[in-house]
Amino acid sequence: MKEINISKLITSILVLAIVIVGVFGLLKIDFSSENYKKLPADIHSQLLKKEYLVNVEELNINDSITAYIFVDLRSKFDFEKEHFNNAINIFAPTILEKEHLSLFKKIEKDGKTIILYSTSPQKTISTWYVLTKLGIENLKILNANITFENNSFMVTTVENEALPISIADFIKKSSEVKVEPKEIIIPKLNPKKVITVKKEKIEIEEGGC
């Protein structure tokens, strides 16, 4: 009888331990967050195609809303100063909020292209990366720098990954430049005339009393 009770006790402890482990495991799963659907290798091959950038000149403004939707990733403050017509403001650090993700998915479902923009393509690429990895397709980055100067919204197309000058040529030219030595002019002074003054001998009067 006693042995049965001990075995029952051990079984209960084991079951309890297993339940605790199970609950702990369940707690570790973050059911609220989205999970990545693409592997880094998939993104890498997508990046190599370089189809993720779009120039302003390629966009037909009349197609706005019907074919594509601008998503402004800047802060609300910058967005309110000026933005593209019909653009939606989603501040970059908040893109993973449920309402924003469902909005992205809705736009994608409607078959429209999402054009992300911020102050520069460099600032936008991180958002593109996270959203693409989450499986959202039809994402493009506006290849332009956005500034607000003198009360006007400036959109300048940029040439990414281009050097303004060949560094090798710059170094070569620098070594070819010959700098003429500086001239230091020192005036030659005429020697001063030295007039020697003959010292008169003081003659001591002779005689006296």
Add this chain to the structure above:
Amino acid sequence: MKNKNLFLFLLLLIVSAIVFIMPLLIKGDSLTPKSQLAAIISSERFINADELADKLINKDPSIVLVDLRTNAEFEQYHIPTAINIPFDSLLDDENKAFLNQDKVSIVLYSNDYLIADQAWFLCNSLKYKNLIVLKDGLKGFYNTILNPVLPEEKMDQVDFERYNFRKAAGIYFGVPYNTAPEKAVIKTVEKPTLKKVVPVKKVKVEVEEGGC
């Protein structure tokens, strides 16, 4: 009855084991979008040209430079000590062993920093450690170190010291220093002799006296 209990026990054991292991099985890379977005937004992954130049001049052994540009661009010019891993072949098996380590800090750079940043995202997803991106890439390195702008006269002393450091660093990285002549030419010019001034005595005009 005994068999039923054993069955339930085993079932519970298996379910618990699956639940416990599940988070690890969900995806190959366990980085969540939230944690990666936080890392991406943070600017900790960047190093600027001045800091990098300082580390390279001091021959910091904890730094390894990786040039992500094409082989042709690399051959034209690259920052001294850099090795070339073109972005196209970043995820190749031969490069994995080099990039996936925790001994040194790997500084990634390209002409700008768009490609270097992309390389960082990909390697970060693969949980590679100690990766840094050169802010503004080779373009920034050229503007800061190889061809620095002379500060204006009204600027602070610190700016002049920084300029001097950059100019000296530029020489270290291959730019010849040619803004000053090797030796000044000293010319002597004879001072023109002064003319002797001979004072002329004015003759007093005497007014004749008397007479009517």
